[in-house]
Amino acid sequence: MSRADQKNKEDQLDLTLRPQKWDEYIGQEKIKENLKILIEAARQRQEMPEHILLYGNSGLGKTTLAYLISKEIGVSFKIISGPTLERAGDIAAILTNLQENSILFIDECHRINKFVEEYLYSAMEDFKLNLILGKGPMAKTIEIKLPKFTLIGATTRLSLLSAPLRSRFGAIFGLNFYQLSDIEKILQRSVKILNIEVEEEAIKKIALASRFTPRTANHLLKRVRDFAQVKNQGVITSEIVKEAFDALEIDNLGLTFQDRKILETIIKKFRGGPVGLQAIAAASAEEPETILEIYEPYLMRLGFIERTPKGRIVTKLAYQHLKEKLTWEDSLFK
Numbered sequence: 001m002s003r004a005d006q007k008n009k010e011d012q013l014d015l016t017l018r019p020q021k022w023d024e025y026i027g028q029e030k031i032k033e034n035l036k037i038l039i040e041a042a043r044q045r046q047e048m049p050e051h052i053l054l055y056g057n058s059g060l061g062k063t064t065l066a067y068l069i070s071k072e073i074g075v076s077f078k079i080i081s082g083p084t085l086e087r088a089g090d091i092a093a094i095l096t097n098l099q100e101n102s103i104l105f106i107d108e109c110h111r112i113n114k115f116v117e118e119y120l121y122s123a124m125e126d127f128k129l130n131l132i133l134g135k136g137p138m139a140k141t142i143e144i145k146l147p148k149f150t151l152i153g154a155t156t157r158l159s160l161l162s163a164p165l166r167s168r169f170g171a172i173f174g175l176n177f178y179q180l181s182d183i184e185k186i187l188q189r190s191v192k193i194l195n196i197e198v199e200e201e202a203i204k205k206i207a208l209a210s211r212f213t214p215r216t217a218n219h220l221l222k223r224v225r226d227f228a229q230v231k232n233q234g235v236i237t238s239e240i241v242k243e244a245f246d247a248l249e250i251d252n253l254g255l256t257f258q259d260r261k262i263l264e265t266i267i268k269k270f271r272g273g274p275v276g277l278q279a280i281a282a283a284s285a286e287e288p289e290t291i292l293e294i295y296e297p298y299l300m301r302l303g304f305i306e307r308t309p310k311g312r313i314v315t316k317l318a319y320q321h322l323k324e325k326l327t328w329e330d331s332l333f334k
Contacts, residue, residue: 016193017190017193017218018064018067019064020071021068021071022036022068022072025061025064025065025068026182026186026189027061027178027179027182028061028065028175028176031065031173031175034171034173035052035065038050038052038171039072039073043073048073048101048149048150049069049073049150049171050150050170050171051124051150051152051153051168051169051170051171052066052069052150052151052153052169052170052172053109053155053161053169053171053173054152054155054174054175055154055155055156055157055158055172055174055175056156056174056175056176057175057177057293057297058156058213058294059213059214059216060175060176060177060178060214060215061214062107062154063079063105063107063154066079066103067105069103069152070103070105073103075099075101075102075103076098076102076103077102077103078094078098078103078104078105079105079107080104080105080106080107081106081108082106082107082111083108083112085106085112085113085116086113087113088115088119088131092129092131092144095123095129095146095149096129096144098149100148101147101149102147102150103151103152104150104152105152105153106151106152106153106154108155108156109153109154109155109161110155110156110157110158110160110161111160112165117165119131120151121164123146123151124151127145127147128143128144128145128146129143129144129146130142130144131144151169153165156293157293177211177213178212178214179212180208180212183212183213183214183217184203184204184207186214186218187206187210187217187218187221188203190217190218190221194221194222194225196225196228196236197235197236198235198236199236201238202224202236202238202240202241205238205242205245206220206221206241208254209245209250209252209253211254211298212301220254223244223248224236224240224241224244224245226244227240227243227244228240231243253302253321254298255321258295259295259298261284261286262280262284262291262295262299263299263304263305263314263318263322264322265280265283265284266305266312266313266314267314267318267319267322269283270283272314272319273308273312273313273314274308274310274311274312274313275311275312275313276311276312277291277292277311277312279311280312296312299318302317302318303315303317303318304318304321305318
């Protein structure tokens with residue numbers, strides 16, 4: 001099987017594990033309740049729901065929620081990525097080809113080209129598209145009427161979304177990290193779909209290392225399944241989980257080699273902090289945005305890193321987890 005075929009198979013498997021109805025979507029109960037009310041109220045008024053903005057870390061279920069909203073309403077669902085909208089013609093082609101009363105989902109909407117973003121304002125408010133044809137004295141504006149639609153935007157960086165665009169969303173919801181019990185339920189559902197045999201203790205260990213994120217939990221489950229298939233006739237046990245995690249350089253709390261490198265960099269090179277993000281990035285050979293978006297949220301959730309006015313500091317919990325000896329200089333913990 002070629003690499004492309006393997007990736008297509010993996011992507012198809014991810015779609016298989018994605019919830020297909022509300023009852024299968026575990027966690028985020030408050031958001032689900034509010035969305036159901038929003039949808040039902042719009043249905044009673046015989047209207048489309050207001051534009052919706054979903055924000056939160058990667059893998060928390062923003063795309064899945066958007067898909068479930070379209071299924072609940074029973075309308076067509078169009079998905080695009082923000083960075084692909086580079087020219088006015090891109091957004092014009094998409095908006096004019098939407099079906100009446102449909103849903104347009106824009107992932108990573110904070111990365112839409114700012115020039116293109118301005119065309120969304122009138123489209124979201126008045127369902128009209130104002131295009132400028134030509135340049136200089138010969139330029140003229142044409143107005144194109146658009147079909148009614150609901151825009152669902154998703155972003156991992158709410159602060160980077162421009163105020164004019166953010167203000168045009170009628171409902172804004174922030175997705176949180178999942179509870180450990182919810183992650184275990186998600187894994188149990190995935191186990192049934194994948195038709196694999198798993199010990200209860202193994203599920204708990206995978207859930208504990210999932211970074212409280214469903215996507216990560218399912219990815220870990222698939223990798224552990226590979227080890228079980230090759231080394232234990234397909235049965236996932238606690239021992240197989242440990243062997244897989246050791247090979248993947250993941251510890252019992254889900255910290256990767258990169259997570260530990262960032263913590264050890266702050267401890268060994270900056271005496272535990274405080275230290276600025278740019279200094280951490282330079283010393284650990286990681287991009288500042290990568291630290292900010294991928295590693296830091298989970299490390300803060302665990303209580304391993306704290307942000308202070310002077311910079312990041314490593315907490316006593318991180319020292320204990322890494323089994324680093326507290327030095328006299330680490331007076332913050334005394």
